[in-house]
Amino acid sequence: MMFGVVIAAILAAMVLALVRAFAGPSLYDRILAGNSFGTKTVLLIGLMGFITGRPDFLDIALLYALINFAATLAILRFFSYRRSQEEAS
Amino acid sequence: MIDMFAQFWTDIELLRAIASWACFLFGGLAVISGALGIVRFPDFYTRLHAAGVTDTGGAEMILLGMLLQSPNWIVAVKILFIGAFLFFTSPVATHAIAHSAWMVGFKPLEGRELRYKEGGE
Numbered sequence: 001m002m003f004g005v006v007i008a009a010i011l012a013a014m015v016l017a018l019v020r021a022f023a024g025p026s027l028y029d030r031i032l033a034g035n036s037f038g039t040k041t042v043l044l045i046g047l048m049g050f051i052t053g054r055p056d057f058l059d060i061a062l063l064y065a066l067i068n069f070a071a072t073l074a075i076l077r078f079f080s081y082r083r084s085q086e087e088a089s
Numbered sequence: 090m091i092d093m094f095a096q097f098w099t100d101i102e103l104l105r106a107i108a109s110w111a112c113f114l115f116g117g118l119a120v121i122s123g124a125l126g127i128v129r130f131p132d133f134y135t136r137l138h139a140a141g142v143t144d145t146g147g148a149e150m151i152l153l154g155m156l157l158q159s160p161n162w163i164v165a166v167k168i169l170f171i172g173a174f175l176f177f178t179s180p181v182a183t184h185a186i187a188h189s190a191w192m193v194g195f196k197p198l199e200g201r202e203l204r205y206k207e208g209g210e
Contacts, residue, residue: 005117006151012121020128036123039148043120043148046171055160059167062170069181
């Protein structure tokens, strides 16, 4: 019950973040929505572990938090390198 | 010592449940309001503000509620690790996005412009 309420809230927030990721006018809006979606996925994985009675899922949540942070920085760095190459050519 | 703490932890179960409800309700409210802000706000920097505040605040509140419900100490330690990691990396990621958008040349809307855009959409 307790976890069900907050899982519903997080799922609603994830849908809204996806709306912005698809509709976002600029590249950075999409990256922002993706980052926010990833943070909510970490919370969702942890809560799913609690609601199914297997808190071992928290390991996966911790790993996902690491991957999400590295992926956001990697995507930003990728686009900044691509832009500097376009300026050079 | 650990046995005493485990006994104490089961004794305050009702108190923990109430505190968890409070944390989950506040955290869920923060997460949903932040997501609404991401969809509804008029320009990129205001959306970044909405996402940045709720990603740290709401996530920490929800993790605190999970921490109060943890059945044994190793789960509590894992949740503390996730909380500490999100507490430091979420603002760093937000700052990285803002910095790279500023470097590309995004300008924030100001004053009347902001109000006009808000009514226009």
